[in-house]
Amino acid sequence: xxxxxxxxxxxxxxxxxxxxFPISVIADLLQVHQRTLRIYNEExxxxxxxxxxxxxxxxxxxxxxxxxxxxxxxxxxxxIIGIKIIFELLKQQKVKAEDQKAFIDEIAxxxxxxxEMQQQNxxxxxxxxxxxxxxx
DNA sequence: TTTCTAACA
DNA sequence: TGTTAGAA
Numbered sequence: 001x002x003x004x005x006x007x008x009x010x011x012x013x014x015x016x017x018x019x020x021f022p023i024s025v026i027a028d029l030l031q032v033h034q035r036t037l038r039i040y041n042e043e044x045x046x047x048x049x050x051x052x053x054x055x056x057x058x059x060x061x062x063x064x065x066x067x068x069x070x071x072x073x074x075x076x077x078x079x080i081i082g083i084k085i086i087f088e089l090l091k092q093q094k095v096k097a098e099d100q101k102a103f104i105d106e107i108a109x110x111x112x113x114x115x116e117m118q119q120q121n122x123x124x125x126x127x128x129x130x131x132x133x134x135x136x
Numbered sequence: 137t138t139t140c141t142a143a144c145a
Numbered sequence: 146t147g148t149t150a151g152a153a
Contacts, residue, residue: 053140
């Protein structure tokens with residue numbers, strides 16, 4: 001459903017920064033509750049534009065950032081405060097958006113966060129009623 | 137109908 | 146984090 005909406009937008013050609021997707025599409029795509037996205041908004045981790053009617057409008061870049069957040073949260077087990085700190089660090093280090101996942105992965109590797117440990121994190125989180133990670 | 141905020145479970 | 150009430 002959300003994917004079809006995305007594809008139709010992509011076919012036309014688009015600005016990756018252009019706000020165009022409502023919260024329902026992003027929630028569907030990332031498999032998170034809308035509440036979670038609103039929390040990300042409140043915590044300033046993922047802040048979308050707003051429509052004239054105050055509706056949140058996410059850009060393609062926001063979606064990519066959302067995927068990264070889900071990766072850190074679900075795969076690495078980092079909480080929102082940790083993610084805030086990481087984003088601030090990435091900003092201070094001027095790490096480009098395309099390099100951020102590799103940057104974090106390298107650190108995870110250095111402190112021995114193995115795939116087994118990531119799997120354990122996923123299991124822990126899913127046992128707490130959270131949906132298993134789908135985002136790569 | 138969908139999304140908003142805010143509060144409760 | 147998930148769910149819901151009431152407003153827009």
